[in-house]
Each structure stands twice: as structure tokens, then as C-alpha cells.
Amino acid sequence: MEAIITSGLEQGLLYCFMVLGVYITFRVLDFPDLTVDGSLPLGAAVTAAMISGGQSPWTATLAGVAAGLCAGFVTGILHLLLGLGSSGSAAANYGAKLLAGILTMTGLYTVNLRVMGKSNTPLLGLDGVFEQIEDLFGVAMSGWNLIIALVALAVIVKYVIDWFLRTEFGLCLRATGDNEQMIRAMGTNTAFTRIVGLGIANALVALTGALVAQQQGFADVGMGIGTIVAGLAGVIMGEVLFGERSVSWVLFSVIGGSIVYRLLIAVSLRLGIAPTDLKLLTAVLVVIALSIPTVRKKVVRI
Amino acid sequence: MSRPASLELQAVRKVFFPGTANEVVALNGIDLEVPVGQFVSIIGSNGSGKSTLLNTIAGMYPVSSGCVLLDGVDVTRQREFQRSRLIGRVFQDPTAGTAPSMTIEENLAISFMRERRSGLRLGVTNRRREFMRTHLEPLGMGLEHRLKAQVNKLSGGQRQAMSLLMATESEPSILLLDEHTAALDPKVAATIMDLTAKMVSERGLTTLMVTHNMELALRYGERLIMMHEGRVVLDLGPTEKEALQVSDLIDMFHKVAGEAFAVDRLLLE
Numbered sequence: 001m002e003a004i005i006t007s008g009l010e011q012g013l014l015y016c017f018m019v020l021g022v023y024i025t026f027r028v029l030d031f032p033d034l035t036v037d038g039s040l041p042l043g044a045a046v047t048a049a050m051i052s053g054g055q056s057p058w059t060a061t062l063a064g065v066a067a068g069l070c071a072g073f074v075t076g077i078l079h080l081l082l083g084l085g086s087s088g089s090a091a092a093n094y095g096a097k098l099l100a101g102i103l104t105m106t107g108l109y110t111v112n113l114r115v116m117g118k119s120n121t122p123l124l125g126l127d128g129v130f131e132q133i134e135d136l137f138g139v140a141m142s143g144w145n146l147i148i149a150l151v152a153l154a155v156i157v158k159y160v161i162d163w164f165l166r167t168e169f170g171l172c173l174r175a176t177g178d179n180e181q182m183i184r185a186m187g188t189n190t191a192f193t194r195i196v197g198l199g200i201a202n203a204l205v206a207l208t209g210a211l212v213a214q215q216q217g218f219a220d221v222g223m224g225i226g227t228i229v230a231g232l233a234g235v236i237m238g239e240v241l242f243g244e245r246s247v248s249w250v251l252f253s254v255i256g257g258s259i260v261y262r263l264l265i266a267v268s269l270r271l272g273i274a275p276t277d278l279k280l281l282t283a284v285l286v287v288i289a290l291s292i293p294t295v296r297k298k299v300v301r302i
Numbered sequence: 303m304s305r306p307a308s309l310e311l312q313a314v315r316k317v318f319f320p321g322t323a324n325e326v327v328a329l330n331g332i333d334l335e336v337p338v339g340q341f342v343s344i345i346g347s348n349g350s351g352k353s354t355l356l357n358t359i360a361g362m363y364p365v366s367s368g369c370v371l372l373d374g375v376d377v378t379r380q381r382e383f384q385r386s387r388l389i390g391r392v393f394q395d396p397t398a399g400t401a402p403s404m405t406i407e408e409n410l411a412i413s414f415m416r417e418r419r420s421g422l423r424l425g426v427t428n429r430r431r432e433f434m435r436t437h438l439e440p441l442g443m444g445l446e447h448r449l450k451a452q453v454n455k456l457s458g459g460q461r462q463a464m465s466l467l468m469a470t471e472s473e474p475s476i477l478l479l480d481e482h483t484a485a486l487d488p489k490v491a492a493t494i495m496d497l498t499a500k501m502v503s504e505r506g507l508t509t510l511m512v513t514h515n516m517e518l519a520l521r522y523g524e525r526l527i528m529m530h531e532g533r534v535v536l537d538l539g540p541t542e543k544e545a546l547q548v549s550d551l552i553d554m555f556h557k558v559a560g561e562a563f564a565v566d567r568l569l570l571e
């Protein structure tokens with residue numbers, strides 16, 4: 001029982017950065033960004049390749065995050081280019097957003113293979129950030145120790161995002177997703193705010209990729225499949241279970257949603273569901289959630 | 303802060319979907335000079351190009367030909383967000399002028415930022431809150447006590463008052479109002495119209511107000527323009543306007559519309 005809880009918490013906290021990223025794109029920017037399926041393994045691939053190339057895991061993790069940032073920028077720029085000729089109708093606009101993300105995601109598959117030179121990079125016997133923390137503090141980075149360290153990181157990241165979204169630039173970024181016409185009339189270049197927002201979101205997704213690779217001991221080119229649906233599941237569960245009374249609060253809700261989702265997964269695995277069946281299970285879960293009217297009303301913005 | 307500016311349009315044409323079966327000539331050669339501080343009311347039938355005229359001035363989309371000058375400076379090639387520092391706008395839809403899921407104070411903070419680039423300072427500070435309260439109080443809606451309320455919790459009239467405040471906050475050179483009281487019930491519309499007139503006269507704003515209400519067009523502003531099929535067909539100054547009744551205006555409208563109809567028929571035959 002405790003094993004289920006610790007593994008659920010651990011995974012929920014590792015993946016909460018990705019869910020925060022998905023929250024920023026879907027909710028704050030009103031941009032259904034499919035880049036995340038590629039930027040999560042990108043963070044993992046860059047980090048793993050650099051660690052196995054002898055770099056410090058801290059540098060490697062930062063590089064993985066920076067790669068995710070750039071992937072988000074690319075999607076933002078593609079969206080700008082795709083949207084220039086569009087009629088500006090809501091449907092065409094969504095089409096451009098989806099297509100921009102799909103194009104980046106598809107391209108990233110090749111990038112990730114190139115970065116690693118193969119489809120899987122093991123980190124056996126190599127130090128990641130968790131081993132370095134073990135050496136530094138002399139405590140084992142597993143079980144509750146790992147969970148406490150991840151909680152600390154999640155809280156720090158949460159407060160940085162919270163602060164950022166309340167800065168002048170952050171307000172413009174939120175208004176870009178809330179009422180783009182208005183904020184443009186106020187003199188904001190919304191193409192720019194959107195590009196920055198997508199960059200930050202995908203940097204968070206890549207952070208999850210980088211940490212997961214080091215925690216599980218390998219990066220795999222296929223590890224990003226279904227990220228978007230898992231991210232959505234986390235966002236929806238967080239909002240429904242913990243509420244969204246303010247931006248500051250909803251960031252905690254979303255982290256909670258990520259944890260609940262991974263706990264459910266841990267339980268399902270324990271009940272004997274095959275790991276390969278989990279993606280379908282998640283998709284079905286999201287569909288069921290969407291069929292509940294009150295949930296649907298909240299999520300219909302998607 | 304910018305001063306009120308003059309506005310000039312030279313032979314502005316705007317064609318949607320040019321060269322296709324859906325081609326629409328929304329503006330068909332508009333020449334218009336509005337001196338500093340003038341309040342112009344614009345009327346005209348549906349589809350006569352009133353909104354397109356304001357959108358063109360604001361730079362929402364490029365003109366097909368012609369020039370737009372603000373204070374003698376050609377801004378025709380500037381993008382919307384570049385000239386927005388000079389232009390305040392309020393739309394018919396009360397939800398158009400504010401960010402619905404953000405709070406009153408966050409929305410107002412955005413309008414304060416228009417003057418300069420936004421940075422990584424906190425958007426809402428205590429000093430700014432004080433400033434916001436002094437600006438919200440004159441609206442007489444009690445919004446100064448609800449700074450942390452989400453804007454989507456406000457009524458249409460309150461939202462439109464917010465829109466008006468945000469549009470005029472940074473003292474724009476030009477104020478563009480597009481049927482901004484049309485979606486409100488009559489009493490609220492009157493309140494918003496009074497607020498508008500007060501703000502415009504206090505700040506001496508150069509203002510273009512589109513309205514479908516002929517009475518409003520006659521009561522407010524020192525100049526009245528009528529549009530028809532993408533052209534300015536009537537342009538009355540303060541003295542001519544003074545003597546006019548709504549019924550005169552309707553007669554003029556039918557005369558202009560009828561003539562255009564007759565010309566169309568002539569051309570077809």
C-alpha cells in the first residue's frame with residue numbers, strides 16, 4: 001500500500017511540471033499545444049545525451065529545459081506564420097494552433113533521435129542530479145526523501161510561475177489568452193507574448209522529461225507519447241477536485257491533479273492492468289470526465 | 303502622455319476578398335479631416351462601412367489603398383499594436399473591452415501599461431490600487447470596492463464603463479466608439495453615454511462615435527457624418543446640426559439611399 005502511495009506521489013510530482021506547462025498553454029494562453037508530446041522526450045534526450053557524454057547533470061538538466069524553451073518558441077513562430085494568411089475566424093485560428101504544435105512535435109521526433117543517436121540512451125552507473133544530491137546531503141534520494149525534494153522543487157516552481165503571471169508581462173500574457181483583441185488594442189504584440197508563453201510551457205514539460213530520464217535511468221524516444229492527454233487529465237482533475245478560485249490557487253490544484261492522476265495509475269498497475277493499456281485507459285478516463293455535465297462546462301473551453 | 307491629435311483619411315479604400323466572387327467594397331474612397339478635439343457622430347445603415355472605417359483607423363487590417371494620418375504622421379503601414387498607444391477603442395459588445403477571467407485591478411493595470419513596454423515589475427501595486435480607486439469612484443458603480451472581483455462577474459453596463467475607463471486611461475490621441483451603448487438597456491445606455499460625454503469633454507479627446515441612434519447622433523458631438531455604401535454622403539457641422547430634428551435626418555437618409563438606389567438601377571440598365 002505504501003509502495004503505491006510513494007510511487008504515485010513520486011510520479012505525480014515528477015510529472016507536475018509537465019501538467020503546469022499544459023495548464024499554461026491550454027488555460028492561460030487558450031492554445032491547445034501538441035508540442036508537448038515531443039518536448040518531453042526532448043528534455044529527456046538532451047539531458048541523457050549530455051550526461052552520458054560526461055557533462056554535469058545540472059548543466060545537462062538546464063540544457064534539456066532550454067531545449068524545451070526553444071521547441072515552444074518554434075511552435076509560436078510557426079503559429080504566427082501559419083496564421084498570417086488566415087481569415088481570423090475562431091475555427092481557423094484553432095486549426096493554426098493545432099497544426100503548429102503537430103508540426104513541431106513531428107519534427108522533434110527526428111531531433112530526439114539525432115540528439116541521442118539511437119532510440120534509447122541508458123544512464124546506468126552515471127550520476128544524475130538525484131545521485132549528486134545524495135552525495136551532497138548523504139541521504140538516499142528515494143521514497144519519502146525523494147518526495148520531499150520534489151515537493152520543494154514543485155513549490156518553488158509554482159511560486160515563480162505565480163509571480164511571473166502577476167508581473168506586467170504576465171498580465172499581458174494572460175490577457176492574450178483571455179481577450180486577444182483587447183490586449184492588442186492596448187498595444188501588446190500578442191504574437192510575442194504567445195511565443196514566450198509557449199516557450200515557458202514547453203520548458204516546464206522538458207523539465208519533467210529531464211527529471212524522469214534521470215530518475216528512471218534512461219531516455220527513450222517514445223516516452224512522450226500521450227503526454228498531452230495525461231497533461232489534460234491532470235489539469236481537469238486538479239480543477240474539478242480542488243477548484244480554481246484564483247490563478248495562484250489553481251496552480252496548486254493542477255499539481256494536486258497531477259498527483260491524483262499518477263496515484264490512479266499506480267493503483268491500476270497494482271490491480272494488474274498492463275502498462276501498455278494505460279494510454280487507452282487515460283483516454284477513456286478523459287472522455288468519461290468530459291461526459292459529466294459539470295466537468296464538461298468547465299472544460300468546454302478546450 | 304499623448305495629446306489629442308488630429309485625424310486625416312485620404313482616399314481610403316478597403317476591399318474584402320478582392321478579385322473573388324465574395325468581393326465587398328466596404329470603404330469606397332473616404333476623405334475625412336477631423337481637427338484636434340472634435341467629437342464626430344457617425345450614422346448609416348447596416349453594412350455601410352462604419353465599423354470598417356474605425357477598424358481601418360485602428361489598423362486592425364491593412365487598407366487596400368489610401369492613407370491614414372494621425373497628427374499629420376502617416377501611420378498607414380503601422381500595425382495595430384504599434385499605433386494603439388494613440389488610439390482608445392470601445393466596442394458594441396460589453397465583453398470585448400476587458401479580459402473576462404482577470405480581475406478589475408488586473409484589467410486596469412493593463413490599461414496603465416499602455417504608455418510603455420510591459421516588464422517584470424508586478425502589475426498591481428498598492429500605489430496603483432489607490433490610483434484605480436480614484437478613477438473608479440466617479441463611475442458611481444461601487445467598483446472601487448471590488449478590485450479583486452473577476453470582470454465576468456460584472457453587469458454589461460459595469461463592463462462597458464470599465465472598457466471606457468480603460469480606453470481613455472492613457473489619454474489616447476483618438477477615441478473610437480463603435481455603437482458602444484447599443485447592447486445595453488436604455489437606462490444603462492444613458493449612464494454610459496453621460497460618462498462618455500464627460501470624459502471626452504474633460505480631456506478634449508478627438509472622438510469618432512458610431513451610433514444607430516439618430517437622437518444620440520444629434521445630441522452628442524459637434525459634427526455629424528452619414529455613411530452609405532462605403533462613402534461619406536452627408537457631413538454636417540455644429541450650426542447645421544443644431545437646427546436638425548430626427549425626422550429631418552431620416553428624410554435625408556431616405557433621399558441619399560434612394561438616390562444611390564436610382565443610380566444603381568441606372569447603371570444596371
Ligand SMILES: Nc1ncnc2c1ncn2[C@@H]1O[C@H](COP(=O)(O)OP(=O)(O)O)[C@@H](O)[C@H]1O
Pocket residue numbers: 318319326327328346347348349350351352353354355
Ligand atoms: N472582416 C471582414 N471580412 C469580410 N467582410 C467584411 C469584414 N468586415 C466587414 N465586412 C463587410 O464590409 C461591409 C461593411 O461592414 P461594416 O463596416 O461592418 O458595416 P457597418 O458597421 O456600417 O454596419 C459589409 O458588407 C460587411 O459584410
Ligand SMILES: [Mg+2]
Pocket residue numbers: 352353354
Ligand atoms: Mg458595425
